Amino acid sequence: MYRFLLTPRWWAINVLALLAVPVCVFMGSWQLSRFEDRVQDHRTATEQATEAKKEAARPLASLLPVDKATSGKRATAKGHYGRQLLVPDRELEDRTGFYVLTMLRTDGGKALPVVRGWLPGSPSAAKAPTAPKGEVTVTGALQASETPGQNGASGAGGLPAGQVGAISAASLVNLVPYDVYDAWVTLDTADSGMTAVPASRPDDSGLDLRAFQNLGYTGEWFVFAGFVVFMWFRLLRREVEFQRDAELGILPDGDPEGPGGGGEPEGAGEAGPRDQDPASTPVR
Structure with a gap:
C-alpha cells in the first residue's frame, strides 16, 4: 500500500x-x-x-574605552570646566527639559563631557547655572557616546548655537576647539538645584522591542x-x-488513477458505432 x-x-x-x-x-x-x-x-x-x-569611584583612564562591562561604573576626573552646551528634548520623570552639558578640560588636554544636571522646559542659557571656577573633581556614572535615537538623542542638524542633539565625540568635536573623550559622565549629585540625570543602560542590554521580536520569530519558525x-x-x-x-x-470522476492522473478516460474500453466491424453490421 x-x-x-x-x-x-x-x-x-x-x-x-x-x-x-x-x-x-x-x-x-x-x-x-x-x-x-x-x-x-x-x-x-x-x-x-x-x-x-556601591563601588568606589575609579579614575577615568582605568575605565576606558567604555563597553558593557564599564558602562555605568562610577568614574572620577579632575580638570577645569570649559564651554557649556545645552542638550534639548530630554525627558525625565515624564517631563521634557534639557541637559546642562559642560566640557571638563583634563590635565591630559582632552575634554570630558559632563552632564551637570537636568532642567525642565525649553533650553535657555539664562536658566543654566554657571559652572564652578577653578579646578574641580567630578564623580559620576560613565556613559558611552550616544547615537541618534538612543535616550532621546537627535541626529538632526540646524539646532541653535550653544545646543547639541547627541552627547558624542563626533558631535562635540566640531563645537569645541579641543579633543573630546569618546565617553561622558553624568554627575551623582547635580549642581545648583538641577536634577541629577540617571545613568542609562548600555545598548542591546535591555528587554526592548528587538528582544521580543526574537521571541516572536522563535514561535513563527516552530509553527512553520x-x-x-x-x-x-x-x-x-x-x-x-x-x-x-x-x-x-x-x-473519483475524471481522476481514475488518483493524484497525478494518467489513466484512460471513462468509456475508453467501449466500442462506438464507428469502431464496430463493418461485417457485423446487418444489411437492410
Missing part, C-alpha cells in the same frame, strides 16, 4: 520535508538563543547598575516546522485513502 512513497513525486516531497523541518527548528532555536542572551544581558546590566552604586509535518501527513493520508478507494473500485 505504501509503495507510492518510492515514486519520484513522493521522493521530492520527502526530501523537501526532511530539509525544511531541521531548518525551521534550527532557525527557531537560534532566535530563542538570541532572546535568552538579551534576557541575560538585561540581568547583568541590572546587577552592574546596583553594584556600581509543525506545518510542514502536518502537510506531509495530510498528503500521506490522502494518498492512502485513494489507494484503498482504487482497490474497491471507487474512483
